[in-house]
Amino acid sequence: MKIIFSTGKGGVGKSTLAAAAAWQLSQHHRVLITSLDPAHNLGDIFGVSLNGKRKAFSNNLHLDEVDLKKLSRDYLNREIGVLTDTYKYLQVLNLDNYFSVLQYSPGIEEYALLTSIEKTIQHEKDFDIVIFDTPPTGLTLRFLALPRITITWVDRLIQIRKRIIEKRHTIQKIRGNPETGKEESGIVLAYDESDDDVLKRLNQLKRNYDNLTSLLEGPDCSIFMVFNPDLLSLRESQRLVDGLGDLNLPLRLLFDNKVTSENTAMADTVEKTLRSGGLSSFPLMRISLLHEFQDAGSGAALYNINEDIASAILSTFNNDGR
Numbered sequence: 001m002k003i004i005f006s007t008g009k010g011g012v013g014k015s016t017l018a019a020a021a022a023w024q025l026s027q028h029h030r031v032l033i034t035s036l037d038p039a040h041n042l043g044d045i046f047g048v049s050l051n052g053k054r055k056a057f058s059n060n061l062h063l064d065e066v067d068l069k070k071l072s073r074d075y076l077n078r079e080i081g082v083l084t085d086t087y088k089y090l091q092v093l094n095l096d097n098y099f100s101v102l103q104y105s106p107g108i109e110e111y112a113l114l115t116s117i118e119k120t121i122q123h124e125k126d127f128d129i130v131i132f133d134t135p136p137t138g139l140t141l142r143f144l145a146l147p148r149i150t151i152t153w154v155d156r157l158i159q160i161r162k163r164i165i166e167k168r169h170t171i172q173k174i175r176g177n178p179e180t181g182k183e184e185s186g187i188v189l190a191y192d193e194s195d196d197d198v199l200k201r202l203n204q205l206k207r208n209y210d211n212l213t214s215l216l217e218g219p220d221c222s223i224f225m226v227f228n229p230d231l232l233s234l235r236e237s238q239r240l241v242d243g244l245g246d247l248n249l250p251l252r253l254l255f256d257n258k259v260t261s262e263n264t265a266m267a268d269t270v271e272k273t274l275r276s277g278g279l280s281s282f283p284l285m286r287i288s289l290l291h292e293f294q295d296a297g298s299g300a301a302l303y304n305i306n307e308d309i310a311s312a313i314l315s316t317f318n319n320d321g322r
């Protein structure tokens, strides 16, 4: 399965080009397009009402929008379940009480989004291609950064946990009585790494995030960036290029969207500046501004553009995705 992310500044045409890519690719492939943006407009682009539900637009093209509120709630519920289960001997840790506060904790939405991406990649094996339409730059970079950040934390936590178990082991040896580890609940604490639920959970987290990182950084993932011929778009695109580079994520294609005969000079300038910033031989495609998209009475299909962006996207993969 190939994974594609559409990224860029707010309003540049990420959703439009993600939808156009999905439509064109679905002529020869089974495609799922998922909107990760809390402000969805995928349904509007395809002219169907999704309301957070998956819908088949055609045999080969399915549309989906994540419900970020529900996703965050489910994520938190699941994690609190795992925590209470793992730390059942610590009755003082009454996590249920913290639920209402934790849901506002920074990072929850990003983790929830990442979990949803992970689940989609794991379970949607029927599709040849999954396209993720992302929220504007800030949130996107934050959730794409999470696997690496988490691995750094989990590695450190694994070391600390191992030291705790080692110390318990030493105490057990000195006292010679496993009952010493018995808590009020009657649960005996683990003295060996292989028995420790916390360590098992940490190792499982590390495996998950290692897999996800390999996938996101690997040959089956392709990120395209959309920008417009204007200076604000250029500045934010430069930040996005730097951010993706820092995260070692595969930006593979640029779309200069909404180009007209009036703004070609600006399009040249923006493209040249981006190219001079380390993207010298980068594949880049211009997409013309379609006036019918901006005319309420035109009845235009808002996913239907003239350029062949499917071929451009497929050629960014090592093989052609077929």
Ligand SMILES: Nc1ncnc2c1ncn2[C@@H]1O[C@H](COP(=O)(O)OP(=O)(O)OP(=O)(O)O)[C@@H](O)[C@H]1O
Binding pocket: 008, 009, 010, 011, 012, 013, 014, 015, 016, 017, 037, 041, 135, 136, 257, 258, 287, 288, 289, 290, 291, 293, 294, 302, 305
């Ligand atoms: N090539 C194009 N020609 C004409 N209009 C376009 C083109 N691409 C995008 N648009 C229009 O620009 C507007 C913003 O597009 P879109 O919603 O795809 O951007 P976005 O980057 O996904 O925005 P957001 O950051 O809000 O999610 C829409 O009205 C869309 O129809």
Ligand SMILES: [Mg+2]
Binding pocket: 014, 015, 016, 037, 041, 133, 134
């Ligand atoms: Mg959008």
